[in-house]
Amino acid sequence: xxxLQALIAxxxxxxxxxxxxxxxxxxxxxxxxxxxxxxxxxLSYNNPGAAVAAVxxxxxxxxxxxxxxxxxxDQHNYTARAWAIRxxxxxxxxxxxxxxxxxxxxxxxxxxxxxAARGLGTLKWHQFPSEDLEIAxxxxxxxxxxxxxxxxxxxxxxxxxxxxxxxxxxxxxxxxWRSPILAKFEQMVSLDPxxxxxxxxxxxxxxxxxxxxxxxxxxxxxSSEIFTDWHATLENLYHRKSQERPLPEGDPRRFRGLAxxxxxxxxD
Amino acid sequence: xxxxxxxxxxxxxxxxxxxxxxxLQGEDLGLRIYxxxxxxxxxxxxxxxxxxxxxxxxxxxxxxxxxxxxxxxxAARALGKLGDQRAVPALVRSLSCSDFYVREAAAQALxxxxxxxxxxxxxxxxxxQIPGTLPAPEPPNLAxxxxxxxxxxxxxxxxxxxxxxxxxLQHPVPRVQYAAARALYxxxxxxxxxxxxxxxxxxxxxxxxxxxxxxxxDLGAIGYLAAAEPIAETLAENSLKLIALKGLLETQLKQSPxxxxxxxxxxxxxxxxxxx
Numbered sequence: 170x171x172x173l174q175a176l177i178a179x180x181x182x183x184x185x186x187x188x189x190x191x192x193x194x195x196x197x198x199x200x201x202x203x204x205x206x207x208x209x210x211x212l213s214y215n216n217p218g219a220a221v222a223a224v225x226x227x228x229x230x231x232x233x234x235x236x237x238x239x240x241x242x243d244q245h246n247y248t249a250r251a252w253a254i255r256x257x258x259x260x261x262x263x264x265x266x267x268x269x270x271x272x273x274x275x276x277x278x279x280x281x282x283x284x285a286a287r288g289l290g291t292l293k294w295h296q297f298p299s300e301d302l303e304i305a306x307x308x309x310x311x312x313x314x315x316x317x318x319x320x321x322x323x324x325x326x327x328x329x330x331x332x333x334x335x336x337x338x339x340x341x342x343x344x345x346w347r348s349p350i351l352a353k354f355e356q357m358v359s360l361d362p363x364x365x366x367x368x369x370x371x372x373x374x375x376x377x378x379x380x381x382x383x384x385x386x387x388x389x390x391x392s393s394e395i396f397t398d399w400h401a402t403l404e405n406l407y408h409r410k411s412q413e414r415p416l417p418e419g420d421p422r423r424f425r426g427l428a429x430x431x432x433x434x435x436x437d
Numbered sequence: 438x439x440x441x442x443x444x445x446x447x448x449x450x451x452x453x454x455x456x457x458x459x460x461l462q463g464e465d466l467g468l469r470i471y472x473x474x475x476x477x478x479x480x481x482x483x484x485x486x487x488x489x490x491x492x493x494x495x496x497x498x499x500x501x502x503x504x505x506x507x508x509x510x511x512a513a514r515a516l517g518k519l520g521d522q523r524a525v526p527a528l529v530r531s532l533s534c535s536d537f538y539v540r541e542a543a544a545q546a547l548x549x550x551x552x553x554x555x556x557x558x559x560x561x562x563x564x565x566q567i568p569g570t571l572p573a574p575e576p577p578n579l580a581x582x583x584x585x586x587x588x589x590x591x592x593x594x595x596x597x598x599x600x601x602x603x604x605x606l607q608h609p610v611p612r613v614q615y616a617a618a619r620a621l622y623x624x625x626x627x628x629x630x631x632x633x634x635x636x637x638x639x640x641x642x643x644x645x646x647x648x649x650x651x652x653x654x655d656l657g658a659i660g661y662l663a664a665a666e667p668i669a670e671t672l673a674e675n676s677l678k679l680i681a682l683k684g685l686l687e688t689q690l691k692q693s694p695x696x697x698x699x700x701x702x703x704x705x706x707x708x709x710x711x712x713x
Contacts (some may be wrong), residue, residue, distance in 0.1 A: 217674055322683075
């Protein structure tokens, strides 16, 4: 049995939460591409320790994880989906863009919107084909400004971190976009109802003041595979426009169904 | 999928405040209990809503097979959220209800309302000295909702209760121990308070996920800054860790009114960013 097979066998054989978490961690730390399917499966085990280790492993492996992460995004298990989005966000691969945009603006689960909003700011912009960079960043800006109005404080908090990163990325290339970002921060720092969000906005403002003008990220050459997949990603970008945000979590209309079933004792 | 237009069937009645208030006084028990929950969930703090919720604390119509009062429970929870002090006397009376969960909801509501006038009855309840109060129907069949009572005493700054709270650090139910540590942290001046915060930090590395979640929530409630890194490293859902860290962050910020961002606040935000 190869090392990889042995490590995967250990994950399959784990019969307690701790053993599972340890086995996934060892597999993740092997940094073997063959581990990717098992690591993605580990996102659905409802075991935070295993999921954290699997996400770290997938981020370390980077680009090769992306196609499987996108293909296997779990539509039925939002916890697993949130972990997968965290992995995509951590990798920052351009092919994740449309998934992150859709997840940040339209997923019903706040943990998914939160992870995606963060990820929209940490995309590896130097890997985008230069002719498409502007449209991609413009979509991110739109999405993040929208997500800054989310009903859940933690999603707004995450959107602020995303917007701060995007601001740094576009500061010199798109000077026209500075003012909508700064205006959004100005508005939120005084009007957001949640103190923690206002504090995060203040911190973003302070860091932008300190950072701008000092660093511009170095340009690296993206792989040819990313270029090939990118056009499919761009297609998705336009289709995404038809997506609609479901009812927010606090909306009374979401509870319509509840009134009908409330009489049954199993419902508490 | 596009939004469906709303129909006007019965299940839709909860959409207006007026209808919720009507439902709460109606015959349909399902709609009554839902209306009570709804008024709290959407913080309908209109005087009329508060009036009918207070009345619902004396309801006799809605009983479970075990003798519980589901409507009273929901009404007490809602009243805690609505912030109207007129509810305090009725909630204090509810601390003597036979239903364990009504007492629990009432203690939590009085905590939220900052009702210091309830302290003496809470202390009686902590000592299990109120006749006619039945234990919890599920194991471990606690005599009283000790965790809710302890949390309320801590939040209400009931320093006179400290000697009575101490023994609960040794209670057989860990959740109750944590509630005692949380209360003692709030009732003890620094730096002596830190020993209680440290007990909760210790609980973050326990073997039981449910208990780790419980300790996270307690640490968030007291805002103990030394817990920031241990919270970030706890094996639990990021959502819960973020909520706990929010508690720490806001505690830091309350000491600096103009969003001056003390060093501790920045430290907490760095940890939060990594958990998003």
